[in-house]
Amino acid sequence: MKAKYLAATALAVTSSYAAAQSVTLYGVVDMGVEYISHAGTSGKSLVRMPSNTDELPSRWGLHGDEDLGGGMHAIFTLESGFIVNQGSMGQGGRLFGRQAWVGVSGPFGAVTLGRQYNMLYWAMADADMIGPDLYSMGSLDNYIPNMRSDNTVAYKGSYRGLTIGATYSFGRDAAGTGNSPGQGTCVGSVPGAASACREWSAMLKYDTPWFGASASYDEQRGGAGAAASFFDGAAAIPLTDPADKDARVQLNGYAKFGNLRLGGGWIGRRVETNNVTSPDARSNLFFAGASYQLTPFVLLDGEAYRIVNAQQDARATLGTLRFTYLLSKRTAVYAQTAYLANSAHAQYAISLGGAGATPPAGMGQLGVNVGIRHSF
Secondary structure, rough: OOHHHHHHHHHHHHHHHHHHHHEEEEEEEEEEEEEEEOOOOOOOOEEEEEOOOOOOOOEEEEEEEEEOOOEEEEEEEEEEEEEOOOOOEOHHOOOOOEEEEEHHHHHHHOEEEEEOOOHHHHHHHOOOOOOOOOOOHHOOOOOOHEEEEEEEOOOEEEEEEEEEEOOOOOOOOOOOOOOOOOOEOOOOEOOOOOOOOOEEEEEEEOOOOEEEEEEEEEEEEEOOEEEEEOOOOOOOOEEEOOOOOOEEEEEEEEEEEEHHHEEEEEEEEEEOOOOOOOOOOOEEEEEEEEEEEEEEOOEEEEEEEEEEEEOOEEEEEEEEEEEEEEEEOEEEEEEEEEEEEOOOOOOOOOOOOOOOOOOOOOOOEEEEEEEEEEEE
């Protein structure tokens, strides 16, 4: 009888804990076919299935939330990116390369630890109309769709529309697979070199039902294997000294008018090193876009971008238009097109769909993509 009583008590306790915890499986599967003009060193056209992203990057994940009482929650997210046309894993083959963190939340906000997005990502989420699309801001700065770091402590909290956030990474690339192409690797956590491979970010954001604005700062420090690419055809700048830095300042805003949403902003980037053979460089990236819900099933959006890097004599203008038709709450088909104009010495590539599509210097590119995505 005593054993039965203890077993029943244990079952009741376990059941109460299980009832207080929820774990959600979610994901996106997105695949399309694209056409690109003037691709590769030969400048020929290319037709392919993109391997990195289409309208949205494909991924699956688990999000957990346990009610601890008193307004406190234990939370976690494990998120894996995958490449649909190959069936392979993204983010350099990491199991949970997009996110892997655990933490607590409450009336004070949320504190989380692990691999997670930095504050530049959260600051841009509402003003960037196109997001991590095949033809997007990431075509001009590939760090933008890869704004995450390893070994990171993060805080984010909101009060009456005002959101404050900050992250600090002890070593932004612990697996050594590179967080974005051209940036090299930077494992960090080096004895006697406290700032090697460190990264920190901060955000201040204000939202209302009709408009919002944000400011953010993101700084990466140098270390063994690190580099900074401007993705314009020029060689990456080595960031081997912990005092070297790659910093971005961002300002943006958005407004809503019924079914119309407008947004725009600026990202100023500066790379400063102690290496006399690698001159410092700066860029300014401007963006403005609109999104319109034409019907409950039809969404139209577009965005224009302009980047200027005077030190590397590289400039480019990119325009993107996208049509999305919702077949259901979870499934949509889409068509999009974009045109990229490079300056004489620039080699920005229009597509985030994988390697091999960079045009010859000074050549423009046309991109067209059609596809289907499903969310679960």
